[in-house]
Amino acid sequence: SQQGEEDPQALSIQEGENATMNCSYKTSINNLQWYRQNSGRGLVHLILIRSNEREKHSGRLRVTLDTSKKSSSLLITASRAADTASYFCATPVSNDYKLSFGAGTTVTVRA
Amino acid sequence: ETGVTQTPRHLVMGMTNKKSLKCEQHLGHNAMYWYKQSAKKPLELMFVYSLEERVENNSVPSRFSPECPNSSHLFLHLHTLQPEDSALYLCASSQGVAGDTQYFGPGTRLTVL
Numbered sequence: 001s002q003q004g005e006e007d008p009q010a011l012s013i014q015e016g017e018n019a020t021m022n023c024s025y026k027t028s029i030n031n032l033q034w035y036r037q038n039s040g041r042g043l044v045h046l047i048l049i050r051s052n053e054r055e056k057h058s059g060r061l062r063v064t065l066d067t068s069k070k071s072s073s074l075l076i077t078a079s080r081a082a083d084t085a086s087y088f089c090a091t092p093v094s095n096d097y098k099l100s101f102g103a104g105t106t107v108t109v110r111a
Numbered sequence: 112e113t114g115v116t117q118t119p120r121h122l123v124m125g126m127t128n129k130k131s132l133k134c135e136q137h138l139g140h141n142a143m144y145w146y147k148q149s150a151k152k153p154l155e156l157m158f159v160y161s162l163e164e165r166v167e168n169n170s171v172p173s174r175f176s177p178e179c180p181n182s183s184h185l186f187l188h189l190h191t192l193q194p195e196d197s198a199l200y201l202c203a204s205s206q207g208v209a210g211d212t213q214y215f216g217p218g219t220r221l222t223v224l
Contacts, residue, residue: 029210030209030210031210033212035215040199040218040220041217041218042113042115042117042201042203042215042216042217042218043154043201043203043213043215044113044215045212045213045214048212088154090213092209092210096209097142097161097205097206097207097208097209097210097211098144098156098159098167099210099213101153101154102153103151103152103153104153
């Protein structure tokens with residue numbers, strides 16, 4: 001069953017602007033992951049944030065995690081056309097190695 | 112390159128055909144997965160293999176038949192598919208540790224006529 005839900009479903013921004021998307025989940029987790037998918041391709045892992053972390057950076061990406069609200073956000077700063085993709089959050093299923101993926105946020109960066 | 116390859120990248124087949132999708136991982140991982148991704152839907156987990164044993168089959172119709180001959184290879188055998196089976200089929204692998212990152216192949220775009 002799907003645990004994470006991204007918001008918004010779609011986002012269109014101008015090149016150079018920041019893009020923020022959110023993920024909400026339902027049960028306790030030990031980590032939360034964000035993935036990117038370019039059109040018709042496989043998913044690429046972007047960043048993993050553990051439950052004892054509140055914020056994590058990787059290049060132009062900033063991820064926050066609020067376990068009390070069961071939510072996470074992904075911020076892409078200074079967006080580029082190449083950032084056009086769908087972004088998914090994923091959470092582990094119980095103590096299993098399976099992941100539950102949300103439906104994704106489609107980001108379009110206009111030149 | 113994620114270390115996971117899939118072939119073919121595109122496949123068109125009739126409803127009476129039999130075909131197979133192949134996945135290979137070069138990462139030394141212990142777990143492999145098949146996902147189905149249809150338009151406007153979340154990823155659907157189809158099968159999970161851990162150390163070559165199937166550990167999950169998410170109510171997938173029998174016209175999809177997985178095979179994992181060793182920890183590096185995973186197949187999805189297809190027969191008598193329906194048009195609604197047209198989708199992107201993604202293979203992934205992971206270490207097999209709880210909550211681990213998954214590494215995805217580029218996918219096979221399947222069209223059933």
